[in-house]
Amino acid sequence: MLNRKDLTGLVDVTKEEILEILDTAEKFKEINSREIKKVPALKGKTIVNLFFEPSTRTRTSFEIAGKRLSADVINFTASASSTTKGETLIDTVKNIESMGVDMFVVRHYYSGSVRFIAQNTKAHVINAGDGTNEHPTQSLLDLYTIKEHKGNLEGLKVAIIGDITHSRVARSNAWAMKKLGIDLRLYGPKTMIPRDYLPLGCKVCNSMEEALEDCDVVMMLRIQLERQGIALFPSLKEYSKLFGLNKNRLELTKKDAIIMHPGPINRGVELPSYLADCDRSVILTQVENGVAVRMAVMYLLAMQQNTKLGE
Amino acid sequence: MVEKEILNKHEIDNILVRLSFQIIEKIKDDADFALVGIKRRGAILADRIASTIEKFKSLKPMIGYLDITLYRDDLTEISEFPKLLGSDLNFDVKGKTIILIDDVIFTGRTVRAALDAIIDYGRPKKIIFVALIDRGHRELPIQPDFVGKYVPTNIEEKINVKLHEIDGLDSVTIEKRG
Structure with a gap:
């Protein structure tokens, strides 16, 4: 209680x-x-x-x-x-x-x-x-949405992709998912992976493929342009190409994997519109x-x- | 503590049949009615009354369940943390005759909360209240339309309604302190 x-x-x-x-x-x-x-x-x-x-x-x-x-x-x-x-x-x-x-x-x-x-x-x-x-409440609503779609939480594979360092959503989720027995994989540009302060046992992947393989949930993070004093990646176009989600990459995940995003979305950067609005996207359910x-x-x-x- | 049985399974069954007929008579030809049980034991009684009505009137009444926790007038004062059970009313309350059902009416505060909760779903045509036991000691001007059994009690006494679905047996007892 x-x-x-x-x-x-x-x-x-x-x-x-x-x-x-x-x-x-x-x-x-x-x-x-x-x-x-x-x-x-x-x-x-x-x-x-x-x-x-x-x-x-x-x-x-x-x-x-x-x-x-x-x-x-x-x-x-x-x-x-x-x-x-x-x-x-x-x-x-x-x-x-x-x-x-x-x-x-x-x-x-x-x-x-x-x-x-x-x-x-x-x-x-x-x-x-x-x-x-x-x-914390963003993480809780993520967990609620995952539970609603998958029935349970323990044992699920969740990938969080993007700017991990600047993301308080990723950090809250990391703490919570670890406790709930979720297999969490983190991936993003090397410059956006924190060197410290991540719960023990959080897996930082070396490639998009490694992170997405057989996942139940893909959570794309927003590139927080307003939070960056210095450029951590060369261009949005390059970021999108290397770290954005697309149709081919989504095929690596489970067939019924859901796409999540804490919003607001930079359409065409981390997530193309055709995926943000597809039937596997639960972004508006998260908000609800x-x-x-x-x-x-x-x-x-x-x-x-x-x-x-x-x- | 002395616990004395005042109703056994057979008597509870008979009372529920009688209450079902009183409800059937009251609603007459009004087909637009629904049973609403107050969680937890009122909900079980509502289920039982619904099946009796179905048997004798060959129509399956709509049924809903109400958790009145969020409507309690002592919600911010009770020391025992109430667990939310959730309400489940899958029909439009608007314009319907609602048969509200609970196991015991005591102070009337639960019924007051339930009335507010129902009205928050819409404006019913009418609300009728049915209780298995009326033990008196009202603190609000609320009276049941139909009562299974009136049991005069002392304020310190406790009425325990035990139902098979939760407690493993059907029995109503009165507990006296002393």
């Missing part, structure tokens, strides 16, 4: 906790298919989306998730805030907390900043992406499942308060 105030990453979350979140998400998915997509579970709770980095999909997904649980959701974006006036991060958090906030959903450009915030507030904190560290998974995380964390106080 989930026993924590915050979800800052999957590095310290147990297999049982992950499975409980996925189980709960399944119950919430049903709510999202109703005509009236709302339940009163978090009525009277206030959730603040604290985003220090631009985001539309993740922020909207968290906002919808909170609202479907009947919480009041407030969006706070850094550009319009006092952080630009010189206030420290913790002061900003403590000021908002003083207004009776129960939960923060935080995205920040520095790795570790979300954990730092969590340690300095009584409110629950959910990491919505911190630097290149973790993006994101709402249910975030509802589950919000619900399970908010319920914690009660059990903790009693103990």
Whole structure:
């Protein structure tokens, strides 16, 4: 059972906790298919989306998730805030907390900043992406989508291709998949494979073929052009040719392998349109499942308060 | 603790048949109705009532199951973490007569939560509430339309409804402290 105030990453979350979140998400998915997509579970709770980095999909997904649980959701974006006036991060958090906030959903450009915030507030904190560290709810929605399509998780072969170093999605997935007994293979340009900080036992492949061979799931990562100070590969065209997915490469995988992408897609770079939109692509299902998974995380964390106080 | 049986399997069976006939009489020719059981034991009773109705009216009633956890008014106060069971209503509630079924009515708060949950699926024409046991002590102005057995209880006493599907046998007992 989930026993924590915050979800800052999957590095310290147990297999049982992950499975409980996925189980709960399944119950919430049903709510999202109703005509009236709302339940009163978090009525009277206030959730603040604290985003220090631009985001539309993740922020909207968290906002919808909170609202479907009947919480009041407030969006706070850094550009319009006092952080630009010189206030420290913790002061900003403590000021908002003083207004009776129960939960923060935080995205920040520095790795570790979300954990730092969590340690300095009584409110629950959910990491919505911190630097290149973790993006736990994205990984959870990936796992949920994989489980939905494959029935189980253990023993599956998953390839994650692309910019591993800069990808917090890859890092969260690496921690989680390792715990769940998934055979994870990583591949990308040598300049984009981290030299440290990967869970023990993560396999870094030497070729696209090695990574894709007999895979159940192919996850293509986005080339994060905005995160690169220096050029890590010569041109987009070359990247696409060497590290992009195409029809021939897809044939190396299992016949029923699914294609995933955390979005937003650079069409024609890591993934051509004909594959992004084909029937093996589950990219929009990932987005759909994101709402249910975030509802589950919000619900399970908010319920914690009660059990903790009693103990 | 003293546990005393107040209904055995045979008596439960008879009561469920009687409740089924009361439901059939109540809905008359209104074919647009559905049974909704409150999880977990209300859901099982709904299944049993559905098969009895099917036997005597040769029509298979629509059936749904409700998990009211998210609608509980004490959700943020209960110390025991409730496991979500999930709801399962695969029909349009709008315009239907809903027969809501649960094993025990006590404070009325579960029924209140269930009414809200149903209405969140759409606007039913009517909701009828059926309980196997009414043990009194209402905290809300909610009364069942049909009751299997009225059992006057002390507030400290516990009513245990045991059903074959979950508990391995059919029996209703009352537990007295002391």
